[in-house]
Amino acid sequence: MIKKEMIAMLLAGGQGSRLGVLTSKVAKPAVAFGGKYRIIDFPLSNCINSGVDTVGVLTQYQPLRLNTHIGIGIPWDLDRNIGGVTVLPPYEKSKNSEWYTGTANAIYQNIEYMETFNPEYILILSGDHIYKMDYEVMLDFHKANGAECTIAVMPVPWEEASRFGIMIADENRKITEFEEKPANPRSNLASMGIYIFNWKTLKEALIAMADQPALDFGKHIIPYCHEKGAPMYAYEFNGYWKDVGTLSSYWEANMELIDIVPEFNLYEEYWKIYTRSEIQPPQYFAENSITERCIIGEGSEIYGEVYNSVIGCGVIIGKGTVVRDSIIMNKTVIGDGCEINKAIIAEDVVIGSNVKLGVGEEAENDTAPHIYNHGLVTIGEKSVIPDGVSVGKNSVISGQTEAADYENNYLASGKTLIKAGEV
């Protein structure tokens, strides 16, 4: 009989709407990060590096990019005869067919998948954090404490604690209480959304709570287990962990990679991050190019100047173009003589020549100021920007725009230009 000690369930179905146009066509876990990676590469690589070789990936929102990226799991060595990676979308049932209505509901709908492997423990992960973590150490902690549920936590600054789910633990790290986004936090240990459950405990809880609408781990399953008196422990993690849920945190996390010795070091030998690499050639730098404080992916060609930026694979940056403080994703082409300041440019974008991004004074975004802020210019994937236009700060562009879409070749700060692209 198949027996896996611990299997992982990776929640990758969310839209991540605070990433704006970056997730209009792809799920958040499939968004590019750090030049050549996608966000989901981090938990997937952690799994294989921790010896977890069976991973169910729960998908729902815009799964195409995610599916092609994961494939049969070759980049992560998750192509296995038994186990490996399995993509688990919602499916039709003879009755009560529904979408995944909450994090725990998604797991509930895949009880059969987990049962196949006869596991002792289930590791619940989310596909939207940047970190390196050895889940095996967490499992050892779980076992040593005789826990039925272990929640990974990390200390956050006290003033930010009210934004998180906060765990209150005794001196043995046993969780005594927890609070969801408390106004006056009594602890600064924030839940990272990483759980290890005994399979029996989890299964019992999922079935008992099955009828709860929008069944959620933080809101329903954890409180249920706590009420039942299951021993729950907080596993403190002190490494680098970054939520990249907003454009500004996403931008910052990318920028941290270009420090001389970054806190999150991709160059360590013993904990590699794996990804699907479609583009393999080396990078080319032309005679007059300058690249300083940046990381650049395979096959990119730089004819201009790049400072403080994260550049993906297969990107072309034209002559005389100056890129500063920006993120440019795979296969984007930028023409000659452009000025790109503090922009996030998604994949397959074509930018003409003499385009200026991020000019002028800041102004609040007119449609979604909670998404588009911090002076960033955000360009959605497969967008086209014509020659000679200037674009202000806190602005967003998506779709195949033409000169006629810009007034006097100018899009003012805070403006939104979203054009339905041709399909």
Add this chain to the structure above:
Amino acid sequence: MRAIGIVLAGGNNHRMQALSQKRAICAMPVAGSYRSIDFTLSNMSNSHIQKVAVLTQYNSRSLNEHLNSSKWWDFGRKQGGLSVLTPTVTADNSNWYRGTADAIYQNLSFLKNSHEPYVIIASGDGIYKMDYNKVLEYHIDKKADITVVCRDMEPGTDIERFGTIRMDEEFRITEFEEKPLQAKSNTISCGIYVVRRRLLIEMIEKCAEEDRYDFVRDILIRYKDLKRIYGYKITDYWRNIASVEDYFKTNMDFLRPEVRDYFFRQYPDIYSKVEDLPPAKYNPGARVRNSLVSSGCIVNGVVENSVIFKKVYIGNNCVIKNSIILNDVYIGDNTYIENCIVESRDTIRANSSYVGEDGQIRIVVEKNERYTM
């Protein structure tokens, strides 16, 4: 596909000097991210050849490491796939491969157990893109027994180190000279052949009976008048790695936009083993001009007209000019390197200087001191 593939990857070449000390020629790193055999293997894969044997002998470990999984070239198949065939001791044979024909003879069962009517034989040190189906069509069209891919070389090429060919107006080969003292033609054989599988078995067995071991000398040249041997002329980019000068020039060719466009941007791609290296990183002080840099590199200094392979560390105030730095080299601060090929895994101490004088290419081989320091 109606053909199987044989990649000849066994030989050494003393013209590669110290560079073939620790690796097979076909495992030579090329163009920053690749190894020379990647080109032939990718061509085979892109031509939909599903069953390929790589015959290897000299320093075969280096090649075996590169070929440790066949999935990168899409050969991870139940039907066919990639086999790496090194010499083995059997009940009837305890010899190394004594030549290319002998190498095929010692693996004749690979040919006999296949059912595809044709065989594509290609040497593993060529840098080129080719759809072998086109050569096969030509072969069938010409009713040829053997088709030899050939190319007119530019004036100034060292023709004498190739096999030279003369053809009649029908492209039938009338003269074939291996490494002639004085070449009578500037058409050379690219070491790529198409032949019917049964005919190949027949000729190889005959060769073995007569204690002959070389495919070019003992089959192509010997059968030249007896069999219908045709030339298939190509004009596209083709180089082979046969000497330090060729190797240097071939790598530098990739600094030309048309060469990069041809290999890197035009369909289909060239594939290589994926090494999961992070993006290359450029710190303050980095100035890279007209150069190629591969993944996993960290650059703090100046690089000009050079090809930097994977996972190279270039320290502060370094100047690298007109050089090739192979994989996993560490270059300490304030180092000057010009006209050099720096062997892989070298540790270059800080404040050193290496210069190839008078336009000569200097090969730099240093110890890897990083794990012992």
